[in-house]
Amino acid sequence: MASGPIIVQDFEQYLKTKSSEPWWQYFRSGADSEQTLADNALAFQRYRLRPRYLRDVSQRDLSISLLGHRLQLPIGVCPSSSHGMVHPEAEIATAKGVASVGSAMGLSMWSNKPLEDIAAAVAPETPLFQQLNVFCDRTSMDRLTSHAEWLVKRTERAGFKGIVLTVDQPVTGNGVERRRTGPAVEPLDLTFPQFVVPGGSYLDSEDRMTLDPSLTWDDLEWLRDLTSLPIVLKGILTAEDASEAVKRGVSAIWVSNHGGRQLDGAPATIDALPEVVNAVRGSNVEVYLDGGVRKGTDVLKALALGARAVFIGRPALWGLAYDGEAGVRKVLEILREELSRAMALTGCSSIADITPDLIKMPSQ
Ligand SMILES: Cc1cc2nc3c(=O)[nH]c(=O)nc-3n(C[C@H](O)[C@H](O)[C@H](O)COP(=O)(O)O)c2cc1C
Numbered sequence: 001m002a003s004g005p006i007i008v009q010d011f012e013q014y015l016k017t018k019s020s021e022p023w024w025q026y027f028r029s030g031a032d033s034e035q036t037l038a039d040n041a042l043a044f045q046r047y048r049l050r051p052r053y054l055r056d057v058s059q060r061d062l063s064i065s066l067l068g069h070r071l072q073l074p075i076g077v078c079p080s081s082s083h084g085m086v087h088p089e090a091e092i093a094t095a096k097g098v099a100s101v102g103s104a105m106g107l108s109m110w111s112n113k114p115l116e117d118i119a120a121a122v123a124p125e126t127p128l129f130q131q132l133n134v135f136c137d138r139t140s141m142d143r144l145t146s147h148a149e150w151l152v153k154r155t156e157r158a159g160f161k162g163i164v165l166t167v168d169q170p171v172t173g174n175g176v177e178r179r180r181t182g183p184a185v186e187p188l189d190l191t192f193p194q195f196v197v198p199g200g201s202y203l204d205s206e207d208r209m210t211l212d213p214s215l216t217w218d219d220l221e222w223l224r225d226l227t228s229l230p231i232v233l234k235g236i237l238t239a240e241d242a243s244e245a246v247k248r249g250v251s252a253i254w255v256s257n258h259g260g261r262q263l264d265g266a267p268a269t270i271d272a273l274p275e276v277v278n279a280v281r282g283s284n285v286e287v288y289l290d291g292g293v294r295k296g297t298d299v300l301k302a303l304a305l306g307a308r309a310v311f312i313g314r315p316a317l318w319g320l321a322y323d324g325e326a327g328v329r330k331v332l333e334i335l336r337e338e339l340s341r342a343m344a345l346t347g348c349s350s351i352a353d354i355t356p357d358l359i360k361m362p363s364q
Contacts, residue, residue, distance in 0.1 A: 030260030037260025040292030043268030052347030072102030084112030097328025168235025277306030296338025
């Protein structure tokens with residue numbers, strides 16, 4: 001009998017055993033009654049596949065282009081915080097795992113390694129995207145620049161390829177299980193270098209650290225003025241917001257419900273994807289998806305419904321807990337192998353062959 005993880009879910013136990021209960025709940029849980037968290041994964045099962053045969057699938061090319069960068073597979077890693085709680089090499093190990101398979105990574109603002117060190121480890125070959133939340137310090141700051149401005153400049157200097165603005169977090173979601181088990185307290189030696197500013201740390205001041213709930217579409221102009229990097233909006237779930245995003249000139253829309261951690265009752269991302277794809281049709285805005293992607297067929301379904309790429313959140317943390325860089329690589333390799341097999345079984349030799357007619361939509 002084979003020992004060790006075979007499918008992506010097999011990796012989850014390693015994060016569970018390694019974490020204290022509050023940290024385990026921090027990584028695992030969703031908001032409120034966790035409907036959306038559960039539905040993200042379940043919803044993929046409602047879409048069935050319509051395989052096509054006799055199409056010569058002996059060679060399969062999984063590569064794609066994402067914002068002009070070539071990736072060897074259409075599966076990247078999401079921004080998620082506190083990789084230092086999972087592995088001592090934290091986001092550097094994650095990024096190296098991503099680099100080893102030729103993919104891309106979003107870096108959380110709440111990472112435990114400086115963005116410059118991550119870029120030094122894997123850029124420029126590996127496209128890195130800096131995730132951004134905006135705080136209430138844009139007008140009432142006591143420094144020359146806001147945190148966002150300062151971070152965006154650092155990101156540009158380090159050679160990142162884009163800014164991922166998280167829009168689904170005007171306030172923090174209600175993590176009930178997280179609250180029940182008490183706060184996940186970081187050890188003192190775990191730092192958040194993206195908040196270390198000249199002369200101190202943003203983390204010292206709670207009012208500065210409040211997420212800015214007044215953010216609007218007009219603020220995209222403000223962000224646009226700060227940077228020439230492509231702007232990706234993460235957390236869009238409706239055609240209305242997708243159309244507005246196209247009008248506002250963003251480069252990509254990342255369909256996400258924050259892994260079920262923000263609004264419980266929001267749709268599963270695979271269910272929200274078609275209306276977003278429809279709304280951007282005719283523009284050159286790219287669409288990505290995350291949330292509940294655990295199998296090669298999940299990736300195939302998302303691509304068939306119009307996503308250019310998918311991203312994994314928790315599975316990357318599970319792989320990191322399993323074996324650092326090698327563990328992240330192993331998770332991505334399993335998904336790559338499963339996607340390649342699913343492509344063969346549905347008659348696809350390239351990503352362009354993965355079209356909507358492969359999908360049997362769920363009955364309404
Ligand atoms: C522990 C954890 C921390 C996260 N931190 C962030 C974050 O700092 N910024 C962000 O935009 N999304 C964050 N996310 C959401 C992920 O980017 C992503 O949307 C989600 O994990 C995808 O769902 P999945 O975990 O089912 O793959 C976090 C998710 C988890 C599980």
